Amino acid sequence: MPLPERQLINRIRRTADKLGAAIGDDCAVLDLPRGHKLLLTTDFSLEGIHFRREWHPADSVGHRCLARGLSDIAAMGGIPRWAFLSLALPGALPQRWVDNFMSGLLKLARQYNVELAGGDTAQSPHGVLADIVVAGSVARGGAVMRSGAKPGDFLYVTGQLGVSVVALQELRAGKKLKPSRYPQHFYPDPRIAVGQFLREHQLASAMIDTSDGLSTDLKHVCDESGVGAVVDQIVLPALPSDESFRHALHGGEDYELLFTVPPDRVRRLPERIAGIPITRIGGMTKDRQLKLWMPDGTTRPLKPEGWQHFAQR
Amino acid sequence: MPLPERQLINRIRRTADKLGAAIGDDCAVLDLPRGHKLLLTTDFSLEGIHFRREWHPADSVGHRCLARGLSDIAAMGGIPRWAFLSLALPGALPQRWVDNFMSGLLKLARQYNVELAGGDTAQSPHGVLADIVVAGSVARGGAVMRSGAKPGDFLYVTGQLGVSVVALQELRAGKKLKPSRYPQHFYPDPRIAVGQFLREHQLASAMIDTSDGLSTDLKHVCDESGVGAVVDQIVLPALPSDESFRHALHGGEDYELLFTVPPDRVRRLPERIAGIPITRIGGMTKDRQLKLWMPDGTTRPLKPEGWQHFAQR
Numbered sequence: 001m002p003l004p005e006r007q008l009i010n011r012i013r014r015t016a017d018k019l020g021a022a023i024g025d026d027c028a029v030l031d032l033p034r035g036h037k038l039l040l041t042t043d044f045s046l047e048g049i050h051f052r053r054e055w056h057p058a059d060s061v062g063h064r065c066l067a068r069g070l071s072d073i074a075a076m077g078g079i080p081r082w083a084f085l086s087l088a089l090p091g092a093l094p095q096r097w098v099d100n101f102m103s104g105l106l107k108l109a110r111q112y113n114v115e116l117a118g119g120d121t122a123q124s125p126h127g128v129l130a131d132i133v134v135a136g137s138v139a140r141g142g143a144v145m146r147s148g149a150k151p152g153d154f155l156y157v158t159g160q161l162g163v164s165v166v167a168l169q170e171l172r173a174g175k176k177l178k179p180s181r182y183p184q185h186f187y188p189d190p191r192i193a194v195g196q197f198l199r200e201h202q203l204a205s206a207m208i209d210t211s212d213g214l215s216t217d218l219k220h221v222c223d224e225s226g227v228g229a230v231v232d233q234i235v236l237p238a239l240p241s242d243e244s245f246r247h248a249l250h251g252g253e254d255y256e257l258l259f260t261v262p263p264d265r266v267r268r269l270p271e272r273i274a275g276i277p278i279t280r281i282g283g284m285t286k287d288r289q290l291k292l293w294m295p296d297g298t299t300r301p302l303k304p305e306g307w308q309h310f311a312q313r
Numbered sequence: 314m315p316l317p318e319r320q321l322i323n324r325i326r327r328t329a330d331k332l333g334a335a336i337g338d339d340c341a342v343l344d345l346p347r348g349h350k351l352l353l354t355t356d357f358s359l360e361g362i363h364f365r366r367e368w369h370p371a372d373s374v375g376h377r378c379l380a381r382g383l384s385d386i387a388a389m390g391g392i393p394r395w396a397f398l399s400l401a402l403p404g405a406l407p408q409r410w411v412d413n414f415m416s417g418l419l420k421l422a423r424q425y426n427v428e429l430a431g432g433d434t435a436q437s438p439h440g441v442l443a444d445i446v447v448a449g450s451v452a453r454g455g456a457v458m459r460s461g462a463k464p465g466d467f468l469y470v471t472g473q474l475g476v477s478v479v480a481l482q483e484l485r486a487g488k489k490l491k492p493s494r495y496p497q498h499f500y501p502d503p504r505i506a507v508g509q510f511l512r513e514h515q516l517a518s519a520m521i522d523t524s525d526g527l528s529t530d531l532k533h534v535c536d537e538s539g540v541g542a543v544v545d546q547i548v549l550p551a552l553p554s555d556e557s558f559r560h561a562l563h564g565g566e567d568y569e570l571l572f573t574v575p576p577d578r579v580r581r582l583p584e585r586i587a588g589i590p591i592t593r594i595g596g597m598t599k600d601r602q603l604k605l606w607m608p609d610g611t612t613r614p615l616k617p618e619g620w621q622h623f624a625q626r
Contacts, residue, residue, distance in 0.1 A: 025537070026388040026521060027352040027449070029456045032345055039340040042397045042431065042446055048438035049401070075339040084355045086444045088362070118355065125361035126439035131399045133355055133446050136340070143342045208339060224338070 028117040030082060036137035041072035047127035055171045058097045059104030060179055060186040061128070066105045068211065069134030070112060070190035071255040075209040076136075077144040077199025080192065082117040083109055084133040088124035101128075112192055144199050144259070149206035149225035151286040153260040156269070158191050158276045160184070160237045161214055162244060165251025188255040193274035195257060203269055207259040213252040213306015219290060221258065228285040231302060232293045237279045249292075250305040260284055341430040343395060349450035354385035360440035368484045371410045372417030373492055373499040374441070379418045381524065382447030383425060383503035384568040388522040389449075390457040390512025393505065395430040396422055397446040401437035414441075425505055457512050457572070462519035462538035464599040466573040469582070471504050471589045473497070473550045474527055475557060478564025501568040506587035508570060516582055520572040526565040526619015532603060534571065541598040544615060545606045550592045562605075563618040573597055 032038055045051060045065040056064070066083060073080040085105070089098060109116055114134070167185035170177055179186035191209070198204040206225055208217045214231075222229055231249075238248035261269055271278060282293070290302040345351055358364060358378040369377070379396060386393040398418065402411060422429055427447070480498035483490055492499035504522070511517040519538055521530045527544075535542055544562075551561035574582055584591060595606070603615040 025459050026385040027354040027391065027456075029389070029451070029458075030351040030353060031453075032351055038343040038345055038351060038448070040343060040395070040397060040431065040446070040448060041340040042399050042433050042444070044399050044401055044433050044435045044442075044444075046401055046435055046438060046442070049436055072339040076342070078340065082353070084353060084446070086355050086357050088357060088359055088442075118353065120355050120357050120444070122357045122359055123362055125359060129357075129359070129401075129442055131355070131357075131433070131444040133353070133397070135351070135353060135448075138342070140344075143340075145342075146338050 028082065028084070030117065030135070032137050035140050037140055037143065039073055039076055039078040039136040039138055039143070040133065041069050042131060042133045043068040043072070045130040045132065047129070053097070053128070056186065057179060058100035059107070062101040062104030063108050063187050065130050065132050066108045066114075066134070067188045067190050067255060069132045070108070070114070070192060071188070071209040071211060073134055073136040074190050074192040074195035075144070075207050075257060076138055077142060077195045077204070077207065078136040078138040079196065080112055080114045080134050080136040082115050082135045084117060084135070085119035086121075086131040087119065088122040088129040090124045090127055093128065138199070142199055144195070144204050144207040146206055146208050146221050146224040149221055149227050149260040149284045150262065151227050151284055153205050153262050153284040154266055154280055155229060155231070155258070155260055155282040155284060156278050156280050157210070157214070157237065157258050158194050158256045158273070158278055159254070160239060161210065161254055161256060162238050162247030162251040164188070164253040165247045166239055166241060184254065188253070190255055191257045191276060194276055197273045198259060201268065203261055203265050204259040205262050207257055210254045210256045210258050211252055213250045214258065215249050215290070215302055216252070216304040216306030217258055219304035221260070222288065222290060225284070226288065228287045228289040228291070229282060230285055230291045230293055230299065231282040234295045235279060235281055237277070249302070252306050341395065341397070343430065343448070345450050348453050350453055350456065352386055352389055352391040352449040352451055352456070353446065354382050355444060355446045356381040356385070358443040358445065360442065366410070366441070369499065370492060371413035372420070375414040375417030376421050376500050378443050378445050379421050379427075379447070380501045380503050380568060382445045383421070383427070383505060384501070384522040384524060386447055386449040387503050387505040387508035388457070388520050388570060389451055390455065390508045390517070390520065391449040391451040392509065393425055393427045393447050393449040395428050395448045397430060397448070398432035399434075399444040400432065401435040401442040403437045403440055406441065451512070455512055457508070457517050457520040459519055459521050459534050459537040462534055462540050462573040462597050463575065464540050464597055466518050466575050466597040467579055467593055468542060468544070468571070468573055468595040468597060469591050469593050470523070470527070470550065470569055470571050471507055471586070471591055472567070472569045473552060474523065474567055474569060475551050475560030475564040477501070477566040478560045479552055479554060497567065501566070503568055504570045504589060507589055510586045511572060514581065516574055516578050517572040518575050520570055523567045523569045523571050524565055526563045527571065528562050528603070528615055529565075529617040529619030530571055532617035534573070535601065535603060538597070539601065541600045541602040541604070542595060543598055543604045543606055543612065544595040547608045548592060548594055550590070562615070565619050
């Protein structure tokens with residue numbers, strides 16, 4: 001066997017040892033708390049599609065890889081418990097990159113008490129390929145689905161929208177960005193505490209994370225709930241920029257929570273949850289249309305452009 | 314947006330719709346039977362590494378993708394319940410390939426009553442990339458681990474060893490193979506019923522599947538159990554060929570079960586389980602060495618060469 005192949009195998013072995021240490025068996029065997037349901041989500045992080053090695057430091061790639069899964073658990077009001085990482089590595093990758101990737105991922109895992117319980121490793125035919133599985137739990141009957149919104153419910157969002165897309169635009173324009181300039185892009189903080197608060201206090205009737213962009217994710221909630229929505233453009237918590245509203249409406253990968261609250265529960269909703277500001281951005285309607293209230297008092301149709309926008313990368 | 318990109322997005326959307334149909338939410342919400350533990354396993358199937366489109370029909374790739382996960386559940390004595398498929402597709406892939414891939418995967422899923430409960434889809438930068446997650450369950454305290462083998466236990470294997478590697482050698486040599494010639498390679502049948510039988514009747518003290526090759530997988534059992542093993546070469550259920558013993562010892566991807574049985578339970582072991590023949594191939598020892606009994610009565614060290622062998626592809 002030629003030497004580089006051997007080196008690659010040894011590297012994958014080392015990573016596999018790290019991944020497999022917790023289990024050492026064909027499957028992970030996991031105990032769900034009594035009276036809880038299992039939550040399970042899986043998300044790719046593919047080089048050239050979800051990240052670029054020349055744009056994103058390795059620890060940011062590891063952080064974002066896990067954050068995608070954690071955000072899905074947050075959007076159900078659940079508790080993340082275990083992560084499984086499938087990781088395929090190309091031959092020419094420095095070991096240091098792998099170490100920093102794992103370090104970024106494991107730091108976020110520790111922060112949320114999530115155990116890396118297993119995974120798979122392989123040689124990659126082209127680029128770094130990661131697939132993260134996050135398993136969590138939620139009290140039986142407690143999961144906040146996308147399908148629970150009713151006409152008359154108010155619409156809220158956490159934090160700030162359209163930040164990640166601005167960072168991406170600058171990266172695309174060839175700018176070197178310090179990750180500390182756009183932490184929401186490089187090290188997004190999944191809104192786990194917010195999701196759990198909303199579930200525990202039975203405040204949200206429906207919830208989703210804004211990973212695909214507000215317009216697309218709101219469409220998912222409307223479709224699943226059989227309702228429409230009106231969004232008030234002027235109150236959107238957007239970053240000040242020339243295209244701020246467009247970014248807030250369609251930019252993805254913000255990992256904020258978008259949720260609906262029945263009118264009789266609105267007075268119980270704090271302004272901030274776990275330190276994160278909450279903004280009321282509109283309400284749910286009967287007519288199954290998505291509409292945008294403009295600053296001049298007119299309304300126009302709101303098209304789900306989030307997913308498409310990001311596919312252009 | 315140029316047309317091919319749009320077409321690709323539509324294709325991924327269609328696949329995503331199929332995958333997401335069952336859940337329609339951020340996570341799948343799943344109910345584990347009372348008194349059961351969760352089993353979870355994840356396995357890559359990467360074009361150029363685990364399969365080649367010119368060698369493997371699309372439905373075989375889909376079948377093998379799921380079979381890898383099911384075999385891990387079988388090796389714990391568990392019941393497979395849900396599958397999650399992360400699938401990334403390159404631009405130039407015919408839709409028919411995707412349909413046949415899904416059809417092969419879903420046919421095997423139906424056979425074992427496994428629900429495709431979710432997944433992720435993405436554009437692939439290079440080749441077809443799949444990652445399968447299989448979640449199952451096992452009665453609390455019932456999982457058969459790799460770590461339970463004791464000195465004096467007998468060593469058994471299901472079915473036939475070294476078949477898959479022979480098929481691969483012929484494919485590598487440029488032969489066009491009919492999948493029906495080597496069903497164990499193209500459509501391996503995970504030994505789920507055997508695993509469940511062994512667990513229910515408390516016959517196996519340790520178990521693993523032979524996905525990496527007998528020598529490597531036996532090493533895992535020995536390491537986890539803190540024991541050694543002796544394998545009797547002449548009784549190995551090998552395919553008749555020039556290199557049959559080498560193939561049986563080191564060829565991977567057979568997805569048979571390798572298990573140990575305490576001496577006082579051996580008489581309860583049938584010759585066939587769920588129609589699959591069972592062969593006694595050796596026993597477990599105290600000295601932590603892996604050894605091979607040769608037909609001439611001598612013994613020699615047995616090195617774990619399965620994984621390395623397959624890495625040469």
